[in-house]
Amino acid sequence: MSDSVSTNGHGERVEVVLIFQSLLGIYGDRGNATVLIKRLGWRGYDPVLTVVEPGDRVPDTGRVYLLGGGEDAAQVSAVRALRADGGLQRAVDRGAAVFAVCAGYQIIGNTFTVGERDEVIEGLGLLDVNTTRGPVRAVGEILSRWEGRTGEEQWLTGFENHGGYTRLGPGAEPLASVEIGIGNCDDGTEGAVLGTVIGTYPHGPVLARNPALADHVLELGLGRSLRPLVRPEVAELRRQRLAAVRKLSR
Numbered sequence: 457m458s459d460s461v462s463t464n465g466h467g468e469r470v471e472v473v474l475i476f477q478s479l480l481g482i483y484g485d486r487g488n489a490t491v492l493i494k495r496l497g498w499r500g501y502d503p504v505l506t507v508v509e510p511g512d513r514v515p516d517t518g519r520v521y522l523l524g525g526g527e528d529a530a531q532v533s534a535v536r537a538l539r540a541d542g543g544l545q546r547a548v549d550r551g552a553a554v555f556a557v558c559a560g561y562q563i564i565g566n567t568f569t570v571g572e573r574d575e576v577i578e579g580l581g582l583l584d585v586n587t588t589r590g591p592v593r594a595v596g597e598i599l600s601r602w603e604g605r606t607g608e609e610q611w612l613t614g615f616e617n618h619g620g621y622t623r624l625g626p627g628a629e630p631l632a633s634v635e636i637g638i639g640n641c642d643d644g645t646e647g648a649v650l651g652t653v654i655g656t657y658p659h660g661p662v663l664a665r666n667p668a669l670a671d672h673v674l675e676l677g678l679g680r681s682l683r684p685l686v687r688p689e690v691a692e693l694r695r696q697r698l699a700a701v702r703k704l705s706r
Contacts, residue, residue: 465501470678472496473506473518475544475560476526479534483617485524485557487661491670492520498685510534514543519677520553523560525617525659528570532577535563539580548582553652553677557662558618561647561655562587568620582653584627587620590641594618597701598637598658600646605672611635612646613665613697614658622655624648631656636701652676664690665697 474489489505496503508514510533521544526534538544548554554564562568565585567576574589598616601609612632621641624630630640631647631654639646639657647656654673656662663670667690671682 465496465499467500467502469502469504470496470520471504471506471515471518473508473515473521473547475508475514475521475523476510476530476534476537477507477524478509479530480524480526480560480563482527482530483525483558483659485522485560485659485661488524488555488557488663488670489522491661491663491667492522492674495667495670495674495685498687499682510537514538514541514547516543516546516550516552518547518552520555520673521547523554523556523563525558525560527559531559531563531568532570534559535577535579538563539578545580545582548651548653551652551679553673554582554654555663555673556653556655557659558616558657561585561657562620562622564653564655565622565648566625583648583650583655584625585622585640585648585655586625587622589619590621590638594638594642594657596637597704598639598646599635599698599701600632600637600639601635602632602669605668605675610668611698612658612662612669613694613701614656614660614662616657617659618657622648622657636704660697665694667691667694
């Protein structure tokens with residue numbers, strides 16, 4: 457990321473690509489796209505949302521690519537289509553950001569398993585992680601500590617709902633450390649990061665709950681820093697969700 461700071465987008469076109477809503481859209485993760493589009497528009501950029509469905513070509517022109525949650529069969533269909541297309545890989549090679557949630561997180565890893573027989577499916581290999589079926593399903597509010605965009609620790613909140621347990625290889629770093637919840641595999645870590653690629657489990661949608669994380673994703677895609685936005689309604693939502701998860705943990 458460069459040291460330049462963007463205060464106003466001056467109408468610069470920024471494409472956000474939402475991948476396979478018909479397969480990976482059952483947990484409301486499309487809201488992450490809405491958040492990014494809004495935060496770009498508030499800063500004076502010209503945001504463009506491109507929704508790609510199976511059978512469509514995945515453009516390699518986007519700045520940010522989003523994947524959401526889905527069931528086993530949808531995961532398998534999605535990963536096969538994305539591997540055959542190659543557009544997402546080309547975009548990452550070009551420096552685009554990827555933000556993948558739950559099933560999307562598993563898809564962009566090395567392998568994941570599906571079904572009662574734990575069939576191993578090859579992922580896209582954008583993150584050095586492998587997912588297998590866990591001993592118990594992780595369901596509930598999750599609270600984790602993230603070092604943040606500037607290295608200052610802050611909280612991330614969301615709602616996890618996943619049966620897969622993800623283990624990180626040496627080529628990936630955790631996104632955050634878990635305070636409440638299961639996270640990757642009940643090992644104290646949540647999510648994974650490699651360069652401009654981020655995988656994570658929480659829904660919410662998670663970027664609506666955590667505006668600093670949303671801006672971090674945008675910064676990765678834009679290759680520049682952004683000044684914080686002052687939006688009282690967003691800050692209030694964040695305060696409420698933090699208070700709620702703290703109350704549940706008592």
